[in-house]
Amino acid sequence: KNQVEQSPQSLIILEGKNCTLQCNYTVSPFSNLRWYKQDTGRGPVSLTIMTFSENTKSNGRYTATLDADTKQSSLHITASQLSDSASYICVVGGNEKLTFGTGTRLTIIP
Amino acid sequence: EADIYQTPRYLVIGTGKKITLECSQTMGHDKMYWYQQDPGMELHLIHYSYGVNSTEKGDLSSESTVSRIRTEHFPLTLESARPSHTSQYLCASRLWDRGELFFGSGTQLSVL
Numbered sequence: 713k714n715q716v717e718q719s720p721q722s723l724i725i726l727e728g729k730n731c732t733l734q735c736n737y738t739v740s741p742f743s744n745l746r747w748y749k750q751d752t753g754r755g756p757v758s759l760t761i762m763t764f765s766e767n768t769k770s771n772g773r774y775t776a777t778l779d780a781d782t783k784q785s786s787l788h789i790t791a792s793q794l795s796d797s798a799s800y801i802c803v804v805g806g807n808e809k810l811t812f813g814t815g816t817r818l819t820i821i822p
Numbered sequence: 823e824a825d826i827y828q829t830p831r832y833l834v835i836g837t838g839k840k841i842t843l844e845c846s847q848t849m850g851h852d853k854m855y856w857y858q859q860d861p862g863m864e865l866h867l868i869h870y871s872y873g874v875n876s877t878e879k880g881d882l883s884s885e886s887t888v889s890r891i892r893t894e895h896f897p898l899t900l901e902s903a904r905p906s907h908t909s910q911y912l913c914a915s916r917l918w919d920r921g922e923l924f925f926g927s928g929t930q931l932s933v934l
Contacts, residue, residue, distance in 0.1 A: 716864075
């Protein structure tokens with residue numbers, strides 16, 4: 713069964729600090745890995761999309777890494793801001809289907 | 823900014839009512855999707871469409887139905903709402919299978 717597991721489930725950090733969110737997957741076939749940001753009560757917004765051949769992709773203060781051999785990905789947030797408070801969802805794509813993780817709930821406190 | 827819109831944003835209705843959740847996109851995407859999401863849980867695919875007159879059921883069993891008469895419009899209908907239908911419903915679209923998936927803002931449905 714295709715699965716995407718994220719850790720931690722929740723995280724609280726001080727404004728200005730860095731953090732790293734983890735994603736482990738068992739999805740076959742593998743096509744791409746996406747990170748989304750979802751504010752409470754809103755739809756997810758895409759941060760990065762990586763294919764099998766990409767190891768790193770950045771979007772501003774967000775940097776995603778992918779190790780296709782170990783089937784692991786991470787999302788690193790630099791110099792966190794209050795607006796970064798949201799759920800971050802890892803999504804793994806096969807040929808057509810997407811498998812969603814349950815997300816990491818990130819809270820930034822001043 | 824994604825050009826995909828859902829209405830209403832919030833809906834509170836009584837048991838047994840018929841409702842339609844609207845979803846429209848102006849990006850010309852053929853592929854459209856409906857997801858259901860409960861608080862703190864992952865998104866579950868309930869319906870999808872690959873184009874006009876194409877509709878398929880997703881992984882999660884749902885009592886809702888969908889239609890795709892126009893490329894830009896993908897409404898979801900519940901003939902008789904029940905409290906178990908209380909959830910957030912998210913509409914999404916993309917141009918091709920490996921392309922970026924754009925989401926609407928969602929409809930938060932509460933059935934009393």
